[in-house]
Amino acid sequence: MSVRADTDPTGHPDEPHAGSLAQRLNWLRAGVLGANDGIVSVAAVVVGVAAATPSRAAVLTAGLAALVGGAISMALGEYVSVSSQSDSEKALIAKEKHELATMPEEEFDELVGLYREQGLSEPTARQVATELTASDALGAHLDAELNIDPDDVVSPWHAAWASLLAFLSGGVLPMLAVLLIPEPWKIAGTFVVVLAALGAAGSIAAWIGGSSRARSVARVVVGGALALGVTFGLGSLLGTTGVV
Numbered sequence: 001m002s003v004r005a006d007t008d009p010t011g012h013p014d015e016p017h018a019g020s021l022a023q024r025l026n027w028l029r030a031g032v033l034g035a036n037d038g039i040v041s042v043a044a045v046v047v048g049v050a051a052a053t054p055s056r057a058a059v060l061t062a063g064l065a066a067l068v069g070g071a072i073s074m075a076l077g078e079y080v081s082v083s084s085q086s087d088s089e090k091a092l093i094a095k096e097k098h099e100l101a102t103m104p105e106e107e108f109d110e111l112v113g114l115y116r117e118q119g120l121s122e123p124t125a126r127q128v129a130t131e132l133t134a135s136d137a138l139g140a141h142l143d144a145e146l147n148i149d150p151d152d153v154v155s156p157w158h159a160a161w162a163s164l165l166a167f168l169s170g171g172v173l174p175m176l177a178v179l180l181i182p183e184p185w186k187i188a189g190t191f192v193v194v195l196a197a198l199g200a201a202g203s204i205a206a207w208i209g210g211s212s213r214a215r216s217v218a219r220v221v222v223g224g225a226l227a228l229g230v231t232f233g234l235g236s237l238l239g240t241t242g243v244v
Contacts (some may be wrong), residue, residue, distance in 0.1 A: 034166030042066045100137055
């Protein structure tokens with residue numbers, strides 16, 4: 001069960017135990033990956049097309065296809081991935097419920113053994129197992145044996161919607177940039193907008209996750225610049241050779 005940060009009994013509201021860690025990381029992962037992928041993939045498409053042809057219709061068509069197709073693909077992939085994880089966790093919870101109902105003594109001894117392996121003495125391990133079993137037997141076994149919180153099983157629908165919305169919000173930026181910025185600054189301006197957006201996304205992800213902002217920003221900006229450079233070069237080559 002989640003604990004509100006302002007009532008956290010540990011006095012450390014910023015630490016993972018203050019809330020639903022699995023759900024928080026799930027939303028963060030889906031949201032950040034979706035936004036980054038939306039920015040980079042849509043930008044790569046529109047920059048490549050814009051480098052090959054000055055046609056706004058071609059750029060808009062390609063950009064919309066990349067935006068919609070990518071968003072659906074991200075949502076579907078996230079749903080399938082998280083569904084597999086959720087199904088596995090639910091199966092383990094059901095198995096543990098069955099074992100507690102059919103062999104409670106064996107399960108109790110197993111719990112005592114697990115606490116002994118963590119360094120508790122026999123009397124202390126037995127006392128802890130007794131009190132936790134009386135309070136929440138299933139929760140105690142899931143935590144000690146499987147490191148699962150039954151109230152913290154990840155939601156595939158939440159992850160899918162987070163990916164879909166994040167991809168759309170990220171992908172709209174390069175489309176607007178390449179359509180609205182006038183020549184001759186269209187390509188250069190789109191590069192700037194995209195790399196700035198990637199840097200902001202990387203910084204936000206690092207801030208939420210408590211990691212290094214510089215490292216996070218550098219990763220996404222360098223990767224995005226590489227993707228844009230490659231597609232721009234390919235588009236220019238196709239345009240100058242008359243292929244398109």
